[in-house]
Amino acid sequence: MSNITQYFNCRILQDHNLVWEDLWVRDGIIEDPRELFFKEKTSPQFRVDCNGLIISPGYLDIQLNGVHLEGPFISTEKRGAHPVKYIKSMNGGYQSIIETYGDIKNVCIVTLAPELEQSAEVIKKLTEKNIAVSLGHSMANLMEAEKAVNQGAKLITHLFNAMLPFHHRDPGLVGLLTSHNISGKQIYYGLIADGIHTDPAAIRIAYKANPKGLILITDAIAAMGLKPGTYQLGQQCVTIKNSGAYLAGSNVLAGSIANMAQCVRFFQYASGASLEDVLEMATLHPALLLGVEKNKGTLDYGSDADFILLNDELYVQATYIAGKKVYEAPNLTTEKFLLPAAVSDN
Template sequence: MTNASKLYQFINCKILRNHRIVKEDIWVRDGKIVNPERIFYDEKISADVKIDCKGLLLAPGFIELQINGGYGYDFSFIENTEAGIELVSKKLLEHGVIAYCPTVGVLMGQPFLVHMWRVLLSIKKRKVPILPTAFWIIKMAYLNWKGCMELKKRNVIVSLGHSTADLLEGEEALEAGASLITHLFNAMLPFHHRDPGLVGLLASDKITQEKKIFFGIIPDGIHTHPAALRIAYRVHPDGLIMVTDAISAAGLNEGQHKIGQLDIEIRDNKAFIAGTNTLCGSIATMSECVRNFMKATGCSPEYALESASLHPAQALGIEDQKGTLNFGADADFIMLDETFEIVSTWISGQLVYNRTTDL
């Protein structure tokens, strides 16, 4: 385990920085990425420890904006959310996810708020430093324009989805402060050329430098057709955020599982309601999504990796700390091999997952 106050130099690697993959070292101290030029001239010291990355690619760790559970846990079940968060947080590291927003599907109201408070407390109390920061996305029904403004004022990010809103309503929400679309194409009106619906927001003329719109999209190879991925990618590349929208069954083996009241069957890497051919949600991992997306759209690896790191960080307004390998950012990164499989995951400069050995 790495020691925080020491100066670490990750050598012999390629890194993703400023939308480009370059041959460069990464320097880390106290959990942050530091500028080695300043250290060289001001402190006149060399690294305490050099870590040989053996030619691997270093990229910012993935940030998952939408995940409902996994490994048999559903975040929405009040009874075991804490245990679920605990396990999923660790397991996600295997797929390069260093921060995520557990999606909690309940309506606003007193019982929910109490529940959310309990979970937040359990995260705060946790001493293990390796666990990802948690953010919250609240699925909300019946949010009106006024509610949107209120939430924005409280620094809550409002995402539009699970909705039959038309484009005009979408634009009103945008004006009121909404800045994100929940899994584009899924659970919204399909694109129609006279009423483009929420999908139309991607090309809305209400979008400006100040009023940006980001959108989640599920590139699990099942929930969004490759052509739909390509359309979204070509229309609004800067706003695209990969999400898995994974459900409780993600990470479980093939076969039948009872989760809560639900019987789920995993077959051919898909999750069905047991005994039927009805899909019940995504079980993809973020690293699979990145590879799927690259294959479907032919985009550069730089773009694909940033769509799962930089873009979600921008949507959350935390790009100074996460989603980049810039100086001053948290040293949360992943190492990938040439097939873009995760080799290791690092949080605050500490190794938290390594493919070759069990931690």
């Protein structure tokens, strides 16, 4: 018989609200307690007192979860930390993609600059394969961006970074957040809320303009969590200093060293958004983009029991994958009780 665990005395993120409710888990899946009680006539074997903590779906970082191919089909002018010698054109259309990447069956996202020649063919082909096309590292104007979205693109790579700055006569990729020329499509956009890449004022502008499309990302590199110093990133050297990552000997940002929990907290501080909104930007929104919302990004019945426990300051207290605890903060105050064997009336 499978063990059932009931998490109680907690607030869970459910239907866009934090509600005082219990969470029931069996075999790595979130269960409907009504089914357990009335149909199966069973009870939990374990009960976990969460002492008032928040239970949220586990964070999803679209820069890290799944395969995201960011480059080489980008603008040389907006290449960021990408070495210019590796940047390519798409003059061969979709064949250029295959010749560069090879097998793309496990790819979730491809970032490209929509102003490049043959981008229309590439966007359509990738979309047909259920690969999300993201617009980024680009000099595209708004008209080029709108055309790309109407061809199937649905994401902007790290908004405000590696793109034309907002201009009132042509807002470029940023203008997609409020465009009326994309047939009512929901445009999603990644936002690096690490305190380095995006000013709090810009964070508030994006949040107010299009909250439903906002996806928190880290853009983190392998040096995340390491002390200041110089490290290897691919074939380049990166220096960690002043809480940021830079190409060695320059002020060019080379990704981030923040984790998702830090980005969630900074975004909440900078935007003043509700806890519910902030959490969904790191859970539900990326799940919707990737098309995995039936299993990930929610606490709905039948979804995977991948969740985290948080305090009101949004510090992670515990992490569960498939219902198994894989991380616990040193000061965690939950209690687990083993109950007597459940008695069936059958």
